[in-house]
Amino acid sequence: MAAASNNQPLLEVRNLRIEFPTRRGTLLAVDDVSFDIAPGEVLGVVGESGAGKSLTGNAIIGLLEPPGRVAGGEIRLEGRRIDNLPYEEMRKIRGARIGAIFQDPLTSLNPLYSVGRQLVETIQTHLPLSASQAKARAIELLQEVGIPGAEMRIDHYPHQFSGGMRQRVVIALALCAGPRLIVADEPTTALDVSIQAQIIALLKRLCREHGTAVMLVTHDMGVIAETADRVAVMYAGRVAEIGPVREVVKHAKHPYTKGLMGSIPSLGVRTERLTQIDGAMPRLTEIPPGCAFNPRCTFKGQRCLVERPNLMPAGATRAACWLHDSGGVGAPILKETVDA
Amino acid sequence: MLAFILRRILQSSAVLLAVGLVAFSLFRYVGDPVNAMVGQDTSMEERDALREKLGLNDPAPVQFFHFIANAARGNFGLSYRTSEPVGRLILERVPATLELSFCAAVFVLFVGVPMGVYTGLYPKHWSSRLLQAISLIGISLPTFLIGILLILVFAVTLHWLPSFGRGDTVRVGWWVTNFLTLSGLKALILPAITLGLFQLTLIMRLVRSEMLEVMRTEYIKFARARGLTNRAINFGHALKNTLVPVITVAGLQLGSLIAFAVVTETVFAWPGVGQLFIQSVQFSDIPVMAAYLLLIGLFFVLVNLIVDLLYFAVDPRLRSQGGSARVAGH
Numbered sequence A: 001m002a003a004a005s006n007n008q009p010l011l012e013v014r015n016l017r018i019e020f021p022t023r024r025g026t027l028l029a030v031d032d033v034s035f036d037i038a039p040g041e042v043l044g045v046v047g048e049s050g051a052g053k054s055l056t057g058n059a060i061i062g063l064l065e066p067p068g069r070v071a072g073g074e075i076r077l078e079g080r081r082i083d084n085l086p087y088e089e090m091r092k093i094r095g096a097r098i099g100a101i102f103q104d105p106l107t108s109l110n111p112l113y114s115v116g117r118q119l120v121e122t123i124q125t126h127l128p129l130s131a132s133q134a135k136a137r138a139i140e141l142l143q144e145v146g147i148p149g150a151e152m153r154i155d156h157y158p159h160q161f162s163g164g165m166r167q168r169v170v171i172a173l174a175l176c177a178g179p180r181l182i183v184a185d186e187p188t189t190a191l192d193v194s195i196q197a198q199i200i201a202l203l204k205r206l207c208r209e210h211g212t213a214v215m216l217v218t219h220d221m222g223v224i225a226e227t228a229d230r231v232a233v234m235y236a237g238r239v240a241e242i243g244p245v246r247e248v249v250k251h252a253k254h255p256y257t258k259g260l261m262g263s264i265p266s267l268g269v270r271t272e273r274l275t276q277i278d279g280a281m282p283r284l285t286e287i288p289p290g291c292a293f294n295p296r297c298t299f300k301g302q303r304c305l306v307e308r309p310n311l312m313p314a315g316a317t318r319a320a321c322w323l324h325d326s327g328g329v330g331a332p333i334l335k336e337t338v339d340a
Numbered sequence B: 001m002l003a004f005i006l007r008r009i010l011q012s013s014a015v016l017l018a019v020g021l022v023a024f025s026l027f028r029y030v031g032d033p034v035n036a037m038v039g040q041d042t043s044m045e046e047r048d049a050l051r052e053k054l055g056l057n058d059p060a061p062v063q064f065f066h067f068i069a070n071a072a073r074g075n076f077g078l079s080y081r082t083s084e085p086v087g088r089l090i091l092e093r094v095p096a097t098l099e100l101s102f103c104a105a106v107f108v109l110f111v112g113v114p115m116g117v118y119t120g121l122y123p124k125h126w127s128s129r130l131l132q133a134i135s136l137i138g139i140s141l142p143t144f145l146i147g148i149l150l151i152l153v154f155a156v157t158l159h160w161l162p163s164f165g166r167g168d169t170v171r172v173g174w175w176v177t178n179f180l181t182l183s184g185l186k187a188l189i190l191p192a193i194t195l196g197l198f199q200l201t202l203i204m205r206l207v208r209s210e211m212l213e214v215m216r217t218e219y220i221k222f223a224r225a226r227g228l229t230n231r232a233i234n235f236g237h238a239l240k241n242t243l244v245p246v247i248t249v250a251g252l253q254l255g256s257l258i259a260f261a262v263v264t265e266t267v268f269a270w271p272g273v274g275q276l277f278i279q280s281v282q283f284s285d286i287p288v289m290a291a292y293l294l295l296i297g298l299f300f301v302l303v304n305l306i307v308d309l310l311y312f313a314v315d316p317r318l319r320s321q322g323g324s325a326r327v328a329g330h
Ligand SMILES: Nc1ncnc2c1ncn2[C@@H]1O[C@H](COP(=O)(O)OP(=O)(O)OP(=O)(O)O)[C@@H](O)[C@H]1O
Pocket: A020, A027, A029, A047, A048, A049, A050, A051, A052, A053, A054, A055, A056, A066, A067, A068, A284
């Protein structure tokens, strides 16, 4: 698996906070999330529905839907801060430096434009190519993503492709201007189980060939185990554990991750919700004080009920859990920094 | 494609035949054509002779067949009021109505669609809210009131535009046009606005809601994620998808402009078929009314046919259903 070849991370997310102002006060949907992605690296992101995975991904591509907004922290791409760029500046980065793949290939493509037109317009938006050069590149890309008869298929409309073929077109669109990072938000969830593995394999191969890093959001632990270099486990808007995929899968340190890894389905078998652990993730309005996982945790101690753990070194990974603090989960340490 | 057009033409003919039946029933069973044509002092025998001559004693299906066959040749008999051939009466009036409806349609489309797009793209902007509010007024005010208000302001008070009639016209072949003189063009402005205002607000609100809908779709979000410019997204991807459903409604609305012209023509003393229709109602001039009915039916059917073809041109999903279909293997 490709590893970091450079000291400078490609993407740095630092203390990211995403808020939704509502009538009943502000909802904190993503709270103090930090992680890096190295050039060419695949970072898997897992977590129950509502954990904040998509919001984090949308914030990175600068497409948080209002009223959601980045309320704190920063996002850097190749050292350059991108979370506070004006719309037009960020637009030039989208597609060119950061590509995106969404869940449903049936709705990601404009039904009234041929796939060739959608490819060519994306290429020409970001690269100084003539129409015929752009078209040649588009055909090349369609061939690369495994669409047979690309010269002819380029003039076809989305409805003339099957779901799997459409997701291949979407991948071609995400890659067509040569981005360094792709944010793929559940790229296979909407697809037939039989073709999920193909699409993941394609994505993995292309990104390795192009040296593109991937933030791969998925519910499928099998996909993570097969594809990712590192994995971040999110819970209630925070990162519960992050580390090399082998370590997180085999030697999870956070009780939540342990529960998740209890039974890893084989590749392609989908777990719609990761519910091997009793109970459910709290709603944003009902996150308990202390560790957000404490209502479901069998290891919890006094401290877990009052003090919120941040990521700390835990073996070969980093986990947000007091079990890995020298103080342990024992006596409550009543500090003013207790989160409400 | 060809099969589709043929099917549409067949359907259109059926619709026209139905309209023809209504027109015929009107013609045959409302009032007595003979009574309408003769004077008080005509004798019974003379009336019967006339009845026989007009074919009114034939069985109804035969009469209907004659009626349709004549109508197809533009022959609707003589007007009860002026004793002129109805076909010629109508034909004289058609250019005035068509030119008025055309101008109203241009006004509706070229003002209504951009306004809808604007308010759909910037729904929260104060000017969008203002347009929305004004459009509510436009929808709730009756046409004749709008016409009278416009006359009051622009004709009576400001003297900018004429308050009635077509102004100076030019004859091109049998077609009498407003488009070639300044006074003719000026005369068109107020009636066209009056006729179009209601449809304009409808179209604007329709485009706006469609636009809002389209802007929420995944493919627009994905277009943004591809870094396309706002212009490409708003006026390419979004507008094109907005227009697909709008075309149908717009087509029907524009067809009804011709029908709604009745009120406007009356307010502005516009010498079109609508005005002719009102006059013929007052005189129970059944042949003219029947011909008018058929004419409006014909326009509606034609507009619908054009709309269907446009739909075909815009939406590739329809095109491939008709023929080439999906490519093998997928
Ligand atoms: N417009 C909104 N208003 C209020 N809360 C929102 C809004 N959009 C998202 N949220 C909240 O943000 C949280 C995170 O949402 P997000 O879509 O990132 O979850 P996710 O991890 O991607 O889940 P899934 O696996 O279901 O895609 C959810 O709890 C959701 O309730």
